[in-house]
Amino acid sequence: MWYNIIKTKNNMKKSNIYFSIAILIMLAFAFFPPLLGNIRIKERDVPADFLSAYWIKTFDYKTSSKLPDNIQFIRVEGNENYVQLNVNRSDSTVLNSPRPDQYEFEVKNDTLILKTFKKDMTFYIQSKQEIKSVDIRNTYAYLNVPNQDSLIILGEDKSKIDMSHNDNDTSKFSKIFVKLKSESRLYFRNVKSEKIDIVLENSVFNYDSKLNVDSVSVNLVGKSTVKSQNSDEVQHVKNLRISGDKTYFKNEFAGNGVNVN
Incomplete structure (x- = not known):
């Protein structure tokens, strides 16, 4: 019986931890879109943050197209x-x-x-x-x-x-x-x-x-x-x-x- 109670408490702690981690990840993506690979650009095509600059350098991201x-x-x-x-x-x-x-x-x-x-x-x-x-x-x-x-x-x-x-x-x-x-x-x-x-x-x-x-x-x-x-x-x-x-x-x-x- 005591074992079952302890096991239940441990499972609840793990569930709370997983839930908290999920919330933190969602908040990070919501407030910092570049984590998802979204590029943020300011005027004159200047990247708005270091991750946006990284994605631009890493991938073929073009803001200008020759016509x-x-x-x-x-x-x-x-x-x-x-x-x-x-x-x-x-x-x-x-x-x-x-x-x-x-x-x-x-x-x-x-x-x-x-x-x-x-x-x-x-x-x-x-x-x-x-x-x-x-x-x-x-x-x-x-x-x-x-x-x-x-x-x-x-x-x-x-x-x-x-x-x-x-x-x-x-x-x-x-x-x-x-x-x-x-x-x-x-x-x-x-x-x-x-x-x-x-x-x-x-x-x-x-x-x-x-x-x-x-x-x-x-x-x-x-x-x-x-x-x-x-x-x-x-x-x-x-x-x-x-x-x-x-x-x-x-x-x-x-x-x-x-x-x-």
Whole structure:
């Protein structure tokens, strides 16, 4: 009998020890992901800790990928996640992202296709060619594209697209073409262009008072509208031409000082 009691107590002690060890291991993995081989990267591709640096040196971990220099079109396929897309001109074409385990990419002819998972992502693209169009799908995207001759922006599948430029950048796009559909939204903050043409299919175009453009033409289809986010302020949109189904649009949406016709 005494033997059974002692044996039971010993078994309980062992169980408590095993349970405590399991908890400690779980906590270690939770608070220190590199133990599982996950690499943590800070800005400019700098490893965040010594284990991340070890994994990078030990395995073929690449944050940069050389791309064909004929890339002119970019498509982002997301999962309702946030994607920041930064594009700059360069002597060669390179894709850089600090989280290469959270996306896949492929190149079809002159199109770069980025397929992101659930995590928020930031991409830096050095492009030898001028990027002609950016196609955003099921993503909340922030676009940083240099001013150039022209740009096409496409959005669908409930995408939300924000775009702005530096206040000190005085250059302008010659023209921008936008087509949104399936409950997508575009927000131009501080964008400069001579002309903008937009087609909205059950979608919304928003802008703030810093949008600087001579002429904006918008064709509304279905439940679509256009609206300044700070309509009480003096706008820098000179002329706004609205066509199509105006059921959900009102002239006062355009903002202070905008000529609507």
